[in-house]
Amino acid sequence: MADIELTTPGWTHTYSGKVRELYASTVLPPRVLMVATDRVSAFDHVLEPAIPGKGELLTRLSLWWFDQLEGMPNHLAPREEWSSIPPEVASRAMLVRELTMYPIECVVRGYLSGSGWVEYQESQSVCGVPLPAGLRDGDRLPEPIYTPAWKAPLGQHDENISYERTVELVGETVAAALRDLSLAIFGRASTIAEARGVILADTKFEFGVDDDGVVRLADEVLTSDSSRYWDAAAYASGNRIASFDKQIVRDWMKANWDGTGEPPALPADIVERTAARYRELIATLTGA
Numbered sequence: 001m002a003d004i005e006l007t008t009p010g011w012t013h014t015y016s017g018k019v020r021e022l023y024a025s026t027v028l029p030p031r032v033l034m035v036a037t038d039r040v041s042a043f044d045h046v047l048e049p050a051i052p053g054k055g056e057l058l059t060r061l062s063l064w065w066f067d068q069l070e071g072m073p074n075h076l077a078p079r080e081e082w083s084s085i086p087p088e089v090a091s092r093a094m095l096v097r098e099l100t101m102y103p104i105e106c107v108v109r110g111y112l113s114g115s116g117w118v119e120y121q122e123s124q125s126v127c128g129v130p131l132p133a134g135l136r137d138g139d140r141l142p143e144p145i146y147t148p149a150w151k152a153p154l155g156q157h158d159e160n161i162s163y164e165r166t167v168e169l170v171g172e173t174v175a176a177a178l179r180d181l182s183l184a185i186f187g188r189a190s191t192i193a194e195a196r197g198v199i200l201a202d203t204k205f206e207f208g209v210d211d212d213g214v215v216r217l218a219d220e221v222l223t224s225d226s227s228r229y230w231d232a233a234a235y236a237s238g239n240r241i242a243s244f245d246k247q248i249v250r251d252w253m254k255a256n257w258d259g260t261g262e263p264p265a266l267p268a269d270i271v272e273r274t275a276a277r278y279r280e281l282i283a284t285l286t287g288a
């Protein structure tokens with residue numbers, strides 16, 4: 001990994017994700033700086049080259065969604081503290097309260113696609129949740145389903161788990177809260193997106209708890225990295241999955257890599273088309 005320390009003093013690098021870096025403040029109260037890079041990952045690999053502007057675009061999308069989800073406590077630090085964000089990353093960073101994170105990926109699916117479609121064909125269920133017969137790839141589910149995963153340490157695969165397993169991991173009260181909050185947020189976000197001509201097919205939330213015991217929506221929220229977004233008009237006309245997310249990259253990888261060894265570099269047109277889809281999604285949803 002290229003040198004990732006910030007040139008601005010007062011920050012210590014603490015964690016590298018596939019596409020984001022975390023830093024701890026050495027001067028503020030417990031705060032975490034979450035910096036989004038332009039890196040793109042698919043099939044558990046970080047791909048080359050980076051997608052120009054991706055980090056900034058997805059940060060803007062996260063911040064817009066946090067604002068839309070008023071009333072839902074989140075991990076953003078008070079905006080008056082944001083002047084302390086290093087200018088070198090300010091356009092693609094979020095300053096957040098340090099939380100104790102729950103090890104649960106709170107996945108909500110409103111449509112049948114991706115790994116869910118593969119599993120459905122074999123078992124007429126997704127993550128153990130039984131579904132009606134006769135569904136097709138891309139179909140809207142009768143109602144959104146909560147299909148949690150255990151958040152594995154970096155480098156390991158997240159593992160789909162049952163709701164009962166989440167109870168064992170975090171207790172009944174918190175497990176129920178994570179499920180209910182995830183389904184409620186998904187419902188509100190779907191309504192907001194559909195009013196703008198965009199289908200939110202599925203997404204993944206993460207939550208943590210602060211020192212006062214408040215459960216807060218954390219991580220990035222409803223970005224093209226944590227969600228599948230489709231164009232509603234294209235979907236209605238039968239193009240079931242004209243996507244606004246990484247599908248361009250996934251489809252190219254499936255057609256040009258056998259999954260062994262290091263993945264090939266993305267061609268320039270795939271990089272540009274992906275950047276353009278990110279820009280189009282943010283413009284469509286936020287108007288900016």
Ligand SMILES: CCOC(=O)Cn1cc(-c2ncnc(N)c2C#N)cn1
Binds near residue numbers: 017020096097098
């Ligand atoms: C670099 C990628 O980060 C992650 O994978 C997710 N992650 C989040 C935390 C976290 N830790 C304390 N406080 C928080 N508010 C958060 C948040 N969000 C740790 N890992």
